[in-house]
Amino acid sequence: MRISFSALDQFERCPLAYKLNYIDRIKAPERPELYFGSLIHKVVQEALRRDPITVPLDGLNQFMEENWREEVFPDKETSEKYKRWGKTMIRNFHAAHKPGLTNIVSTEKRFQIPLGKKHQLTGFIDRIDKLPYGPYEVIDYKTSTKMSSQDDLNRNKQLSIYHYATKKLWPDAKDVRLSLYFLKFGNKLSTKRDDADIEIMIKDVEKTADKIEKISRTKKESDFPPKPNYLCDWCDYGDRCPMMKAKFPPKADQLGAGSKQARELIEEYIKSHQKIRDLEPRIHEHFDNEEIERFFTKYGIVTRSPKTKKLTIRKVD
C-alpha cells in the first residue's frame, strides 16, 4: 500500500481518527492553525523559489497579506494574533536566510519510495541542501508555538523517514543532517540517524503498514478503536467519537427531562465550585489579618489546617 507519515502517525495515535479521515474520507473543517501553517510554508517556499534573488521583507509580508483568508478565523482578534505571529516568523526567516549562499538542491520535494516488498512511503520535504563540506541537510520548517526538545528530535520518526528518503533520492548522500527550523523562534535544531536507527524505523513502519492494509480490507469498526490521547481536544472527529460524548452532548432541545435535570445539576455544581474558589482567597486574607485559624458562625465553623492550609467546614446542627 501507499502510505504517508501523517497517515501512519494518525493511525498509531488513534485508529478511529485514521479510519474517519483516510478510509471514510470525512472532510474535516478548516482549522486556523493548519491554514496558517500552510500559508507560512507558502511564503517560505516563495522566497526559496526565488533564491538567489533576495525577496524584500515587505514583499514576503505582502504575499502573506494577499493570501490571507479572514473567514478561516473565528474572529478578528484571533486573525490579528495569527498575523502578528506570521510577521514574526517571516522576519526571522528573512533575517536568517542568505540567498545565494545556500546550496539548495530541492524544495518541496515529493517522494514515493519503496518500503519493504509491499509498501510505498510517500511524503514531501520542505528543503534539501548540499552543504559545502559534503553532507546533505534536510530542513523542515515549523510554525508551532513551542520548540521541540533535542530528545524529541532524536526520536522523531518523520525525520528518520526523511533521512531514508534523502538517501534513496540522492544515492551520493552519505551523511544526512536533519533539521527542524522553528520560525517563531528563529531557531534551528539538528540531529542525525545511523543505519541501526533506520532499520528500526523501517521494521516499525512496515509492521504498522501491514496492519493497516489488513484491517482496511474488512473495515470492521472494532479494528479501529478510539484511542484517547493528548490531541483529543483538537480532534476533527470529536463529535463522532464515543470517548468525547460528554464533550458533545445533544443540544438542549433534544434532551429528555432526566437529562435536562442532570445537566442543570452539574452546571449548578460547577458554578458552586467556582464560587468557592472565588471566596477562599478572601477567607485566607481575613484569617491572616486576624491571625486566626478558625471562625465560628451560626451556620457552622470554618477551620484552616495549619499544615495544608486547606479550609474545612463543620456544620452546626
Ligand code: SF4
Ligand atoms: S477524540 Fe481522541 S479518541 Fe476520539 S477519535 Fe479523536 S483522537 Fe480518537
